[in-house]
Amino acid sequence: MSNPTEPTRGPIPRPNSLATSAEPGKSARGAERGILLVTGAGIALAVVGLVVSLLVGAGSTDAESDTAQSITTSESAAVPAAPAPPPAASLPKQYLADMSPTSGTAYTGTMPVNGASYPHSIYQQFSGCDTEVSHTYNLNREWSRFSSTIGIAEGGNSQSVLQFGVIADGKSIYSSGNVAVGQSPTVDVSVAGVQNLTISFLFVGGNLESCSQAGNGVWGEAGLTK
Known part of the structure; x- marks a missing residue:
């Protein structure tokens, strides 16, 4: 027989250890995903920046080359000095x-x-x-x-x-x-x-x-x- 003075025992509640441990895991994974996203975005931006730098550098080089070529062309297009006139031929005698x-x-x-x-x-x-x-x-x-x-x-x-x-x-x-x-x-x-x-x-x-x-x-x- 049960002791009537003892309270009736109900089901023992399970500790919240799993729930508690589950929440930090979700937070860690979220943080990792955030880091990955930020890192990926940074890499993407870095790649874009590198491509832009290469394109701009190539454009600058081409521009400088075109400018140098233009200057060279202008210099080469200068009118050469007129040759000295030939000496006057002596009259037949x-x-x-x-x-x-x-x-x-x-x-x-x-x-x-x-x-x-x-x-x-x-x-x-x-x-x-x-x-x-x-x-x-x-x-x-x-x-x-x-x-x-x-x-x-x-x-x-x-x-x-x-x-x-x-x-x-x-x-x-x-x-x-x-x-x-x-x-x-x-x-x-x-x-x-x-x-x-x-x-x-x-x-x-x-x-x-x-x-x-x-x-x-x-x-x-x-x-x-x-």
Whole structure:
């Protein structure tokens, strides 16, 4: 028989250990899921940032390359300096030594005057017997200027003095005055419209004895240009 004084025992309640332990587990798993989500989001953002950085960097590199290419192209497109003009061509020259005079006999060849040689020379030997010589050429009014270097050939009498003259159609257009040994004046005169041109030598100083050899008067490189 049961003791009536003892309270009636009901079912012993189960401890809440499982319920209590279950709640922390859920919280831990939730926290872990949160961490995973945050971590995944961070990784995703990091990847996106890396991709953006790569794209931006590539764009910047391309932009810099395009800029450099543009600068290079602009520099290469610069107009080059104009080349120096070629030297003016000398006018063709007709040497009197290659022409036949209409009067007189002209001696031609290379003659030295005052340290220089003139291969297209007209020259004449002077002496006490021959003090004046002239040669006339037909220009046919085709030339504009006459030029020459005049003087006394080396090797002659050092006391010789000559005078040189140019006559155009009977009119004197040049007279050298006295030319001594060691001098070599230049002649440059207009002969435009001239038909007949005469060059002359006159022996005025030195040994004027009969047939004395005073030297050679020279018209060096005597020539015509148009």
